[in-house]
Amino acid sequence: MKKVQLSENLSLSAVVQGFWRLDGWNMTPDELVKFMHGCIERGVTTFDTAEIYGDTVVESLMGEAFAKDPTIRDQIELVSKTGIYKHDGFGYYNTTYDRILQSCHESLERLHTDHLDLYLIHREDPLLNPWDTAKALKKLKADGLVREVGVSNFDPYKFDGLNKAMEGQLVTNQIEWNPLCFEHFNSGMIDYLTFNKIHPMIWSPLAGGRIFKGEDEVGKKAYAKIAEIAERHNVEPATIIYAWIMYHPVGAIPLVGSSKLERLDLAIKALDVKLEQYEWFEIYAASGQQQIR
Template sequence: MERIKLSEDLSISRIVHGYWRLLDWNMSNEDVLKLLEATYDLGITTVDHADIYGSYLCEERFGKVLSLKKGLREKLEIVTKCGIKLVSENRPENKSHCYDTSKEHIIKSVERSLKNFNTDYIDLLLIHRVDPLLNPEEVVEAFNKLYKEGKVRNFGVSNFLPPQFNMLNSYLDRKLVTNQIEVSPLYLDHIENGTLDLMLEKRVHPMAWSPLAGGRIFKGQDETSIRVRKALNKVKEEVGAKGIDEVVYAWILMHPSKIAPIVGSGNFDRIKASVDGTKIKLTRDQWFEIYVAGRGVDVP
């Protein structure tokens, strides 16, 4: 599988496996290990997490899975996020749903993630959401401390718009290496609002969450979903794909910013479909047919 170089010391697989719904898969640790090894054999070496996933339980569960096989952690690139606080019985100290990008919270979150994963380093840490109270000087202090201690090797953000990305990046010695954003034929905002243009300008490769729009690609009954699904099915027949999900991944992968889609499924066939999508080459006409279907109106 193609790999994308995010920094001098970090490359990721073009397809990333997401563990947001790990607890919903109803798998034993041994079953998750089998899935992890099967996806690794497909070339997927990068795994996506966040401290809040599974009401703060997914990271720890994944760490238990890693402990089942010696040396597995070193074969993977672990991405995790911090900056959101949720009200949860697993974090009784959290009084409300809010954002916290203070130096203290970032460092505390990373220390917990390291313990959860049973590792001494995180390959890539992302600030999960834009915090209106984000103090870039505090974030820099936290990042520098974590980097110097060898606890986090690279830093990025998630869901940042261009002004926010540029603002934080301007304070950093080690620049942000990615921006994890929502991209799908049913969510075109970052194609049209300048976010992906900025990624190209900065030579930063983004990651895409919810590439299948949370399943709306398959089952959505709103006008846009129906229109996009029709276009995807047409292109599917033209390229000989097995499913429209393969076409969606091919469509996302065609963007010149080299987006790395995140597949958040515990179903191996769904994961394999994303990998099969990397082998499909769309024409410009096919790409625009899907794009226009998502827009609902022709391009100007």
């Protein structure tokens, strides 16, 4: 599997397995260990999680698997995120120095590991104080608890502010992008990352499965075009979506959210698909949200 280099110290597999939905997969610890080995055997060595997933349950389940089979941890790059909390069920953000340090220690404990390979600020906190947050992220790096740091769901202003406070050490922005979602094209984030040679990680590349459900007009329109292109290339529609994301010069890394290894294979297969330039635009315009003038 191709690797994508985020920094001198860290490369991720070109396809990443996401574990957000793990608490709904009903896997036994043994089944989860087997699933993780299935990813590694395929070269998908980067695993994505967050402290808020399943209200911390997802990190605990992953940690159980790492404890059960200690060979796994050394074979993967482990990504987690911080900054979202709940108070009596009410979700809010906290990206202050003390909270980040506490969260990181708690995540490491739940995950049964002594370091994270990549640690992300999960969402753009309206109360973000870039200098305070940067101080915490620098300390975690200096203490060897995280190898690299980045953000998720940041707009260009917040990314630039925190990256300046970090002296340019942010290595990624994990953002949503799929044939139904163009937020980060429209905000200029994709251009910013392309110019600065920062590779984004892409969440919900299949729109969380919505694109296959045929439940809304936007999804139906996009799916019809993607299915037509998939037939031309003799692959599954999902493969075409991953190929479309990886076609862009920004060098994006899709996160697969499925519980099924055969669906992970559909993403890996995309590394061999070469779309035509006009096909990229066919998908860009398919849902009717983006105009080609």
